[in-house]
Amino acid sequence: MEIIITIIKIIVVLGVMLGCVAYIVLLERRLSAGIQNRIGPNRVGWQGLLQPIADVMKLVFKEDIVPTKANRFIHDLAPIISIGVAMTTFAVIPFGDRINLFGYDIKLQIADVNIGILYILALTSLGVYGLTLSGWSSNSKYPLLGGIRSSAQMISYELSMGLSIIGVIMIAGSLELDTIVEAQAGWRWNIILQPIGFITFVVAAFAETNRLPFDLPEAEPELVAGYHTEYSGMKFALFYLSEYANMFVASAIITTLFLGGWQVPFVHSLGLPDFWVSVIQVFGFLFKIILIVAFFIIIRWTIPRFRYDQLMNLGWKFMLPIAILNLLITGLIILLI
Amino acid sequence: MNFEVVFFFSIAALAIVSAILMITQRNPIKSVIFLIVNFFCIALIYLILHAQFIAIIQILVYAGAIMVLFLFIIMLLNLGDESALTEKIGYKKTIAYVLSAVLLLEIVIGLSLPWTVAASRIHPNANEIGTVEAIGKSLFIDYLLPFEVISMLLLAAIVGVIVLAKKKFQ
Numbered sequence: 001m002e003i004i005i006t007i008i009k010i011i012v013v014l015g016v017m018l019g020c021v022a023y024i025v026l027l028e029r030r031l032s033a034g035i036q037n038r039i040g041p042n043r044v045g046w047q048g049l050l051q052p053i054a055d056v057m058k059l060v061f062k063e064d065i066v067p068t069k070a071n072r073f074i075h076d077l078a079p080i081i082s083i084g085v086a087m088t089t090f091a092v093i094p095f096g097d098r099i100n101l102f103g104y105d106i107k108l109q110i111a112d113v114n115i116g117i118l119y120i121l122a123l124t125s126l127g128v129y130g131l132t133l134s135g136w137s138s139n140s141k142y143p144l145l146g147g148i149r150s151s152a153q154m155i156s157y158e159l160s161m162g163l164s165i166i167g168v169i170m171i172a173g174s175l176e177l178d179t180i181v182e183a184q185a186g187w188r189w190n191i192i193l194q195p196i197g198f199i200t201f202v203v204a205a206f207a208e209t210n211r212l213p214f215d216l217p218e219a220e221p222e223l224v225a226g227y228h229t230e231y232s233g234m235k236f237a238l239f240y241l242s243e244y245a246n247m248f249v250a251s252a253i254i255t256t257l258f259l260g261g262w263q264v265p266f267v268h269s270l271g272l273p274d275f276w277v278s279v280i281q282v283f284g285f286l287f288k289i290i291l292i293v294a295f296f297i298i299i300r301w302t303i304p305r306f307r308y309d310q311l312m313n314l315g316w317k318f319m320l321p322i323a324i325l326n327l328l329i330t331g332l333i334i335l336l337i
Numbered sequence: 338m339n340f341e342v343v344f345f346f347s348i349a350a351l352a353i354v355s356a357i358l359m360i361t362q363r364n365p366i367k368s369v370i371f372l373i374v375n376f377f378c379i380a381l382i383y384l385i386l387h388a389q390f391i392a393i394i395q396i397l398v399y400a401g402a403i404m405v406l407f408l409f410i411i412m413l414l415n416l417g418d419e420s421a422l423t424e425k426i427g428y429k430k431t432i433a434y435v436l437s438a439v440l441l442l443e444i445v446i447g448l449s450l451p452w453t454v455a456a457s458r459i460h461p462n463a464n465e466i467g468t469v470e471a472i473g474k475s476l477f478i479d480y481l482l483p484f485e486v487i488s489m490l491l492l493a494a495i496v497g498v499i500v501l502a503k504k505k506f507q
Contacts, residue, residue, distance in 0.1 A: 074366065114468060118393040125401030129373070132405070136366060136412050144412070151409045155402070175469055 001104075009110050010091075017090060020286075021244045022052035027290075028244075028297045035301040059240075062233035067138060070230065074137035079231070079238035082130030086245035089123045092116045093252050094178050095285050096262045099278040108262075108282065109178065116177035117169060120253060121162055124208055127246065128154040131210070131217055131227045134239070138230035146226030149308065150217035153207060156315035157214075161204035163323035167197040167330040168257050181261030189260040196326040198258045200319055205250040207315070210243065212300040216308055251292035252285075259288050345385055352378035365411045369404060376400040388467040 026041070026048060033040025041048040066075055096108030113119060128151050135147015168190050169175060172183040184190055191198045207214040218226030228239045255261060264284035267277055306314070352375055359371035376399045383392035465471055476484050 071364070071366070074370070077370070113389065115389050115393050118390075118397060118469075122393050122397040122401055125397060125405070128405055129408070132408055132412070133366075133370075136408075148409065148412060151405055155405060158402075 005104065005106060006110065009106070009108075013090060013095070013110060014087065016286075017087070017245065017248060018241075020290075021241060021248055022056070024244050024248060024293055025055070025240075026051050027294065028300075031294065031297050032301050035298070056237070059237040060234055064233040064235060065230075067140060067230050069139040071137040071139065074133050075230075076235070078130050078134035078137060079235045079242070080130075081133065082127065082242040083238045083245065085123050085127045085130065086242040086249060089120055089249045090252065092119050092177055093249075093256055094181055094261060095252075096282040097278055099282075100275060108278070112176070112178060114174075114176050117165055117175045117180075117257075121158070121165075124161075125154075125158055127208070130239075130242070134231065135217075135227040138227075140230050142223045142225075143227050143229045146217040146219075146223050146229070150210065150227060153210075153214065153216060153311060153315075156312060157204045157207035157319070160200055160315065160319035160323045161208060163320070163327060164197040164200040164204065165257065166327055167194045170330055170334055177256055177261075181256060181263060184260040184263055186263075187265055189263075190258040194258065194326070194330070196322060197330075198254075200323045200326065201258065202254060203314075203319060205254060206296070206299070207311075209246045209250050209296075211247065211296055213303040213306050214311060215305065216311060219305060247293060247296055248289065251289045251296065254292055255285060255288040259292075261285060341385060345382070348378050348381045348385075352382070366408065369408050369411065372407075373400050373404050376404070386467070387464050390467060390469050390472050 029051075030040040030042075030048065041051045044050040044054045066072060091110045092113055094107075094109035094112075099106050099108055131150040131154075132147040135143040135145070135150070138144070168180060171190065171193055172180040174180065174183075180190075206212075210217050215226075217223075218228065220226070223229070228236055231239060262281040262285040264281050267280050267284075272280070355371045355374040355378065359368045359375060362368045362371065376395060380392040380395040380400070383389075383395060
């Protein structure tokens with residue numbers, strides 16, 4: 001029975017996630033259109049709501065082109081790594097408290113491992129392979145430059161990302177994401193307790209997801225489309241999907257670590273039955289994620305791209321010292337209290 | 338046969354196959370990929386032994402950080418024609434084959450001896466030993482001095498590397 005429940009959870013989470021990601025693409029197009037004083041896609045369905053389906057249909061039926069001198073095996077492998085890493089990261093993120101459904105007490109988290117944060121860090125550090133290998137295997141200069149940039153960028157920002165989380169771990173006293181969320185009950189959100197950690201983590205998350213202002217691996221004025229220049233059809237769609245899936249997962253991690261996860265303040269004082277409290281918490285979690293995704297999108301159309309040396313200087317000479325300083329301050333305060 | 342044994346043997350087989358593929362590939366990038374697969378298999382074997390922390394560190398440090406640097410450097414070297422990299426079988430290689438055969442024999446004999454079989458069983462408290470809390474406690478309380486000495490050694494190595502790297506540019 002346990003296994004069946006887990007499989008159902010995986011299917012539901014993956015379905016919701018893919019649906020959200022498809023509509024995040026639409027959200028990005030409509031929001032960017034609004035920022036640039038355009039209308040954006042609004043022809044397919046009401047207000048363009050069927051646009052993601054039309055896009056997927058188009059990409060599925062497109063021809064898959066592999067360059068003659070490309071390394072076929074790695075060229076096929078790279079998008080699989082990208083999307084696989086993006087999707088499996090969600091496995092440890094708790095998206096709600098326990099819920100009682102058809103007599104079963106279900107924990108709303110796929111895998112409750114006691115090394116939750118380390119699992120997330122390990123998987124995000126693997127995401128770089130998809131980009132680097134796609135850049136190398138295309139056997140073309142722009143993808144190669146994009147791939148090399150992405151590996152250098154991700155190694156640089158992983159450090160400050162890991163260090164900015166340690167403050168949160170010290171407050172909760174655990175690596176389990178579940179415990180971290182429970183420690184943020186009420187208004188004890190880590191964004192208030194760890195403001196510096198929050199800012200460094202968000203900046204590092206932008207760099208890890210290759211979003212503007214850090215989208216050097218695919219900087220279109222310099223590198224055509226960067227690492228996925230030589231991809232077409234469904235393989236390109238997988239890269240596209242994994243970029244937005246990464247954004248969704250990064251928002252989920254930010255919500256879990258700093259914005260109270262599924263905690264919705266004051267929901268217990270409303271006097272609702274337990275079932276509805278859990279439902280409200282799940283939707284609250286989703287709502288927080290969508291808000292952060294919208295923040296990601298607005299930033300993209302607001303701040304210009306960094307130059308490569310500026311990116312490296314920011315990562316090593318500014319973010320890393322600030323993250324270490326935050327660590328020292330947090331340790332000192334915990335010792336004194 | 339229970340599930341754990343089946344799981345262990347399939348992972349072990351995959352680990353050996355990926356290790357062999359790693360050394361037989363002509364293309365260095367493919368070798369790197371098979372080495373990463375191998376690291377994953379080893380991480381899974383650690384998980385079977387209830388050593389979650391070591392397993393995740395294996396992925397985080399080896400598969401996630403060190404191999405990215407390997408890949409980065411191989412891509413930058415741009416080795417070009419791979420057939421130029423092949424080596425002829427000389428006396429060095431023959432000696433290496435003999436030595437590794439002896440090592441393999443030693444491992445097989447060592448594992449089949451009665452006292453090593455008893456020692457290789459999973460510790461009854463393995464579940465507690467493998468957690469982050471237990472490892473943290475033993476590192477920062479029981480073995481604090483060796484830990485700090487190693488940290489100093491690593492720091493000295495990092496400073497040394499920077500000094501050596503800076504010298505060449507002057």
